Amino acid sequence: MLGSHIQNGIDAARQVWSRIPTSEDGVEEELLFSTDRNGGGPESLDYEVIENYAYREEQAKRGKFFVWYYVMLKWFFSLLIGVGTGLAAVFINLAVENFSGWKFAATFAIIKHSYLAGFLVYTIINLALVFSSVFIITQFAPAASGSGIPEIKGYLNGVDTHGILLFRTLVGKIFGSIGSVGGGLALGKEGPLVHTGACIASLLGQGGSAKYHISSRWLPIFQSDRDRRDLVTCGCAAGVAAAFRAPVGGVLFALEEMTSWWRSHLMWRVFFTSAIVAVVVRSAMGWCKNGNCGHFGSGGFIIWDISGGQEDYSFQELLPMAIIGILGGLLGALFNQLTLFLTYLRRNYLHRMGNKVKIIEVCLLSLMTSIISFGLPLLRKCTPCPTSEVNSGFECPNAPGTYGNYVDFYCSKDNEYNDLATIFFNTQDDAIRNLFSAKTIHEYSAQSLLTFLAMFYFLAVVTFGTAVPAGQFIPGIMIGSTYGRLVGMFVVKFYKKLNVEEGTYALLGAASFLGGSIRMTVSLCVIMVEITNNLKFLPLIMLVLLISKAVGDLFNEGLYDEQARLKGIPLLDFRPQQYMRNVMARDACRSRQVVSLPRIVKVADAVSVLQSTKHNGFPVVDSGRNGGSLVIGLILRSHLLVLLQSKVDFQNNSLPCELEGGPISSRHYISDFVKPVSSKGLSIEHILLSDDELGMYIDLLPFLNPSPYIVPEDMSLAKVYNLFRQLGLRHVFVVPRASHTLGLITRKDLLIEENEDPDTLELQSTSMSDLYCNGNLASRHVQSEQQPLLHSLLISD
């Protein structure tokens, strides 16, 4: 029915695509990937799989062994990602802990003699660390600034931001976050670890980095874009699992926050990666416990154990907890709004002035942070140590710089401690541990907590968006636990009879702020439970999160979504926009002319089309014999460019290629059409063609996707959106209404009946396909009376 010349072309194409890698899922869908946001340029980074008859037959022939091998390969790579991310996390933690440890040790050693000298040393070390970070980022890996989570989320949604998955970005992220976190800025290392995991996964998936000659010939390349995306999803989960030592939380984070397409099979593999990370991190910590890692071992990996605290909770406490939730929603939404505003200013004014401004900005921030965190505790009057009966197990005062509460800093008397220094002049890890600590009622004064809250909130807002790797989890937990503890203090005061711990409220506060800012729900809940190693407060955390997210949603979107929007990463939401209901498919794409290519296209025409348009895909139309036309498929810009560059398919006349002879498979390798994630694709400007070549022709039939998804012209855009979004498409053809239906596919058609043997069915259908390919079935269909229209179009001459 398609005309025998087309059918023959399909036969000729049989061998070219025989090496397309299979996936365990059977069919490679064309995925949204690589729509570059700098306009529809040629930077499409994946290849759109050609699902043609040859491909399918080859798949069937290849047999079970290859599928098994490919599945094993995926699991092996998941293992590698887990090990790699785990080791990266250990390395970052080790470095940060040691730098911080040395810094505080040096400072405390000096302030015994002079507070001014101590301050100078403290400031200079901070400045040096932060400078190293901002220098790496600005000079070497600009894509490694920030948390990277919006960019990775965009990548998994189908938008490639240039450079986010490069090897240099990975290196910049690791060393940059060591500097910025070690330098005491108000940011965390958890977001960058997610990015790190994603980079590791992506580099493994493409077989290393060619530019830095660390690619390996034996690393097989995943040529399917979906497989690469799955690996990156594993990497994200591994990052969270490593950052928080929260393997289940990592899986849920990848599921809830990062990925756009989720399959339960993937969940199982992501879970495996997380488990591997947990094992790697645990082994490393066991090794470090023996003192092999310097300061590391006492902190670093977050486990803020809050066991030994409040055992139970009563209904009177629900009101203060609701207040914490509301506070979290308000402060979180405000945080999002302020950072959005500042990021906007930075993008449009400050950071346009060049790298020097970025460096100066970060250095000034480092100075300011040092001054505030060192100076404010100096102004604070010390508090006498509590009597020992209330506080069992805690020494007071502690020598500064050691692990524990009640830090002695600038106190005149012996048994006094500085409550502001306990949380402010400390590593963030220890500060949070101190805020979460139980059995330490009245350790902090309301005044200190308020001061700290205001100053740290301010620092976190202004630090966000600077040119250093920066996560928002730890600052969020710091802010949240401060006001949570503040509320807890009032609860302790008002409900004196209850066994209330301020540390519990600090935990709830942390959950509420993260809920109000990042707007995650289930994953955040699990992460909070895992990092505190305590399940008792799960319902409370849930309650607080519900409230804070609901309150925050009244004002703006989640932090990552807002940032993604500002950065111009156009995420496709799960749901279509309201206005789409009123737009028809035809009208949605009417703004631009459809540029169709004929099946046998003149090289000069192809070049001019590629030069004059920026579309990534073109419908290919063959002219029927009675003057009518027939859409025979979709050709991708990137594939067309490969064809133009290789030139082997050029032919002198405009006859279909099967008449030319010569097997196509000898001319192309499938890998020609696959491009690595981390390099730019071909551009039409770089292809030089002689006049002779411009006069030649190419037959596109072997290279096109013969059946892209189609929608009728008057389907509402909302329905089209669902199709596009759910299947992860890049191109949908809008076609006229059909004249008749050839059939109706329902659930029953898609299920093997119980009594039927799948093997028999497979044989049947294969032979059916053969029949069709040999033209027998086609002629049978032609004889039927069901297709008068197309029949007349194609056969009438």
Next chain:
Amino acid sequence: MLGSHIQNGIDAARQVWSRIPTSEDGVEEELLFSTDRNGGGPESLDYEVIENYAYREEQAKRGKFFVWYYVMLKWFFSLLIGVGTGLAAVFINLAVENFSGWKFAATFAIIKHSYLAGFLVYTIINLALVFSSVFIITQFAPAASGSGIPEIKGYLNGVDTHGILLFRTLVGKIFGSIGSVGGGLALGKEGPLVHTGACIASLLGQGGSAKYHISSRWLPIFQSDRDRRDLVTCGCAAGVAAAFRAPVGGVLFALEEMTSWWRSHLMWRVFFTSAIVAVVVRSAMGWCKNGNCGHFGSGGFIIWDISGGQEDYSFQELLPMAIIGILGGLLGALFNQLTLFLTYLRRNYLHRMGNKVKIIEVCLLSLMTSIISFGLPLLRKCTPCPTSEVNSGFECPNAPGTYGNYVDFYCSKDNEYNDLATIFFNTQDDAIRNLFSAKTIHEYSAQSLLTFLAMFYFLAVVTFGTAVPAGQFIPGIMIGSTYGRLVGMFVVKFYKKLNVEEGTYALLGAASFLGGSIRMTVSLCVIMVEITNNLKFLPLIMLVLLISKAVGDLFNEGLYDEQARLKGIPLLDFRPQQYMRNVMARDACRSRQVVSLPRIVKVADAVSVLQSTKHNGFPVVDSGRNGGSLVIGLILRSHLLVLLQSKVDFQNNSLPCELEGGPISSRHYISDFVKPVSSKGLSIEHILLSDDELGMYIDLLPFLNPSPYIVPEDMSLAKVYNLFRQLGLRHVFVVPRASHTLGLITRKDLLIEENEDPDTLELQSTSMSDLYCNGNLASRHVQSEQQPLLHSLLISD
């Protein structure tokens, strides 16, 4: 372009569909629902949403208030589901605990005097409880037998099993599981609780049960099938949350095991429901602690706290843990295979003989269970109590029937206990607690554990599939923890230096058996963590689950999938079958003739089509004016039946209805087209039409879905499958290849540009749509040269 007569009909349809409830998601997709598995009969239970211009415009007009109201309603219902399921769970637990408590108390009181009399009392109470259960199921609620999980999974996948969500099923499930669990059979109450939650959700979603007059006028009915499905998903999560007191586990269970379509917005609501359940259960338990609930309070809700046990684990233990994983995979797969075989026998032979056989079967099983659980411990020689220094905190021997280890049963000496009675002659809850218990090394002899394992495995296999409500979680945990503890005993023996607890291995064993049988991963892991209230062993549980699932997958599918297949519930998997790659869409549906209806159909013709076919949907084709035809949409069988029954749309001539006059909205309520989940739909046999009426006509245009999804004829079935499965469709039209494309929709067309104001766009598009409806745009398109084909088809006269 569609022709003005069609356009006018669309205008006329404007008001009928204006009351279709909106959902927060904007577009109601047509979902897979209600493909009845008894053949394509008329039992379609949802309605396929008519997405036409009128509907969309009405939606836009309705404004934000309605959407807000509808969203609030959904949240309110989630709350109700949480409260309802929580209370149901409390009720079941209370009843089971009290029945079991009385039973054991009575038995132990009597065996002080005579073991024979005690045995008789024990057996008779068990028999009475089990008989009550099987009587309820066979006589009153046959759909309530088994766990219900495969059926609910099928419902969420789009297959409606008759009766699973009725009110009588709910009642039967609750009282049936009290009898079967209280009667000591080798089954659990957790699976039934999932079904209970789903029933509660479904009944709430349809506004109560009409049959039993407990429907309420003020309960608004959710008319969208997707909303109902979402509620049932919430119900499933609530069931798990209530059964295990595992709110996060419940969410993950619903996500991983139950639902087929998942959106992150739904996750958030499911999470809320689970949190509510947790609060309800906790409140009830707090109330019961004061002694208000009889025996309840000491057990019932699962929390097998294993804290105080093993603190750490070493790498030498990985080998025995791997062995546990392998054992779990083997035994779990064997369990699946045996139960599958037995269920097959039961379905095809035993249970065909009627209800009496079912009742006798269950009663015999109860007798056997009683004899084994009472008799075997009698044969066992008692063990001397361990010296007190090893076992701190445990009394030995305990009086039988009390909460604790070391039960004194048929022991001759004073300080002896019966280790088999400790686990066998006990409630399952206490038995598991005893198996998990730490600090009780060498409590059980290998011989006792092996005996118990063999006997209980046998009992669990034969009990599965009988006509009582039965869950597989608790039996699975029992079996798994037994061989886990057995392995643990050997580990204790071989690695004497390590601080190893047998209870930890019991926990891992339980995880491994469930992993090997049910094949859940992430959710099972979280549930295990939540029920043991211990996060330390998370990586170990993960490892064990990975191994046991992988081993089990070598042999067969998961328990629920196997059972669903046997019960003839055709679940659509996420992935297409391998053979589908080689089949074209056209060939997949070639087995049956497409029955198209004309736009203006004669009543007699419609009736004969409905009588002669069992299809659930029919393409509607309008004849173009030059003899060509045009597919204008899809009409559902159920809608056609409603039209035939109401008769108000009958007209005497075959002219399009807009020429007849009379607003359609006065003739139909949207609720006419919605059917409750729990009743059968209309059938063509029940519609009586006179000869006069049979000679009349109906204009179908206002009632059809104008733009169903379409695929080109030669797309591979695998791609069609993806479309069908991902979007949850019921019908896909297979159409000929298009002659030309009207446009190409890409990501950019679906995104509002950053600079554009969405409001403006919405206005624009609305006005565009108006233009189109007024025919202006249509004529503009007619003037363009892009659509020669359709142009000639429709306009050429």
